[in-house]
Amino acid sequence: MPGVLPEGEPVPADGSLPATATRAVGARGFGVYVHVPFCASRCGYCDFNTYTADELGGGASREGYADTVLAELALAARVLGDAPPPRVDTVFVGGGTPTLLPADDLARILDGVDRTWGLAADAEVTTEANPESVTPESLKTLRAAGYTRISLGMQSAAPGVLAILDRRHRAGRATEAAREARDAGFDHVNLDLIYGTPGESADDFAASLAQVVAAGVDHVSAYALIVEDGTRLAARMRRGELPYPSDDVAADRYLAAEAALDAAGFSWYEVSNWARTPAGRCRHNLLYWNGGDWWGLGPGAHSHVGGVRWWNVKHPAAYAKRLAAGESPGLAREVLTPDEAHTEDVMLRLRLASGLPLAVLDDAGRAGARRALADGLLDPAGYAAGRAVLTLRGRLLADAVVRDLLP
Numbered sequence: 001m002p003g004v005l006p007e008g009e010p011v012p013a014d015g016s017l018p019a020t021a022t023r024a025v026g027a028r029g030f031g032v033y034v035h036v037p038f039c040a041s042r043c044g045y046c047d048f049n050t051y052t053a054d055e056l057g058g059g060a061s062r063e064g065y066a067d068t069v070l071a072e073l074a075l076a077a078r079v080l081g082d083a084p085p086p087r088v089d090t091v092f093v094g095g096g097t098p099t100l101l102p103a104d105d106l107a108r109i110l111d112g113v114d115r116t117w118g119l120a121a122d123a124e125v126t127t128e129a130n131p132e133s134v135t136p137e138s139l140k141t142l143r144a145a146g147y148t149r150i151s152l153g154m155q156s157a158a159p160g161v162l163a164i165l166d167r168r169h170r171a172g173r174a175t176e177a178a179r180e181a182r183d184a185g186f187d188h189v190n191l192d193l194i195y196g197t198p199g200e201s202a203d204d205f206a207a208s209l210a211q212v213v214a215a216g217v218d219h220v221s222a223y224a225l226i227v228e229d230g231t232r233l234a235a236r237m238r239r240g241e242l243p244y245p246s247d248d249v250a251a252d253r254y255l256a257a258e259a260a261l262d263a264a265g266f267s268w269y270e271v272s273n274w275a276r277t278p279a280g281r282c283r284h285n286l287l288y289w290n291g292g293d294w295w296g297l298g299p300g301a302h303s304h305v306g307g308v309r310w311w312n313v314k315h316p317a318a319y320a321k322r323l324a325a326g327e328s329p330g331l332a333r334e335v336l337t338p339d340e341a342h343t344e345d346v347m348l349r350l351r352l353a354s355g356l357p358l359a360v361l362d363d364a365g366r367a368g369a370r371r372a373l374a375d376g377l378l379d380p381a382g383y384a385a386g387r388a389v390l391t392l393r394g395r396l397l398a399d400a401v402v403r404d405l406l407p
């Protein structure tokens with residue numbers, strides 16, 4: 001979710017979309033994202049749109065949240081009424097901490113999506129979860145309700161690193177929760193790691209990777225720590241209490257992740273994502289990266305349908321107020337120009353192991369691809385097959401390669 005949004009144009013009160021956008025909804029797949037904007041406490045590094053009980057104020061509550069989301073879903077059903085998606089391929093409930101809601105509320109939201117547009121028989125249905133906010137019982141309820149995949153924020157195996165990140169769970173709880181999820185019948189379990197936290201040693205990260213591998217999960221996401229403006233972590237670094245992360249350390253950690261995960265039978269399929277098998281890849285994220293359509297429900301959620309992108313008001317109280325008045329919670333929208341759509345396509349698909357077809361590049365972009373190939377940043381076999389596929393060194397320098405391929 002970008003921190004700074006373009007201003008965009010207003011979303012009509014009834015949420016209606018231009019006819020050009022709704023001609024072929026779901027032609028490249030259709031997903032539903034549900035944002036759950038609640039956390040028990042805020043981690044010092046996180047700038048996601050999420051609120052603790054104290055920050056929530058009046059006008060919104062966890063108790064009423066599932067019904068508010070279902071009200072937006074009813075509005076979405078009206079907007080896409082004449083041209084609904086053929087089916088829902090993926091659902092992703094993210095946050096915040098979705099598992100702060102009772103499992104029955106998460107079940108009700110999923111049931112609402114199914115009743116509205118119909119879940120595909122093989123739909124992927126993910127929820128994010130904080131390790132301390134699930135139990136064997138709640139995991140069984142989620143599995144029985146139709147959730148097929150769970151994504152747990154582990155971040156690190158090292159107690160000192162978890163403390164710097166302000167995580168609430170003890171070391172070891174994330175992998176324990178992953179095992180509980182597998183026992184509850186989840187075939188697809190992800191663990192998120194953050195690397196490059198000040199105070200994290202190479203041995204700490206090696207231990208995190210070893211624990212992830214031993215937990216038997218089929219998916220790992222590993223992100224370099226981003227110091228977001230306005231966070232407590234950024235303030236501590238500005239005051240000199242903690243050092244800023246180093247690019248060289250982040251590159252070393254990335255290489256360590258690739259080596260350990262590859263040795264354990266995982267393959268990268270996006271720069272920050274590894275899966276044990278093709279079936280373990282996150283289809284919802286692949287839908288985003290491949291330019292599919294999705295409706296994002298919840299405060300601050302983004303949607304994309306047929307080249308129109310919009311985003312909702314951020315505060316849960318403002319979101320609930322709009323829906324109570326029968327109005328769209330959409331704050332603003334933009335219709336992507338062909339140039340913007342091209343830039344986005346290059347940025348997203350170049351990060352995939354399947355690569356970007358060279359045919360989508362203009363002359364300048366193809367010249368850039370030839371330079372990146374000569375510099376060892378693109379894979380020769382992929383290039384010979386007509387695709388720009390990053391090498392391992394290219395993955396470390398992905399943003400620079402993107403710049404080379406764009407006008």
Ligand SMILES: C[S@@+](CC[C@H](N)C(=O)[O-])C[C@H]1O[C@@H](n2cnc3c(N)ncnc32)[C@H](O)[C@@H]1O
Nearest residue numbers: 045046048095096128130153192223224225226
């Ligand atoms: C927004 S969280 C939601 C999941 C859940 N609340 C949790 O924290 O476990 C999704 C993931 O984003 C990653 N993340 C959030 N802020 C980050 C930051 N500043 N730098 C790197 N990764 C970050 C973390 O790995 C986290 O697990």
Ligand code: SF4
Nearest residue numbers: 039042043046095096
């Ligand atoms: S629990 Fe997750 S969403 Fe909540 S503040 Fe921490 S990282 Fe952000």
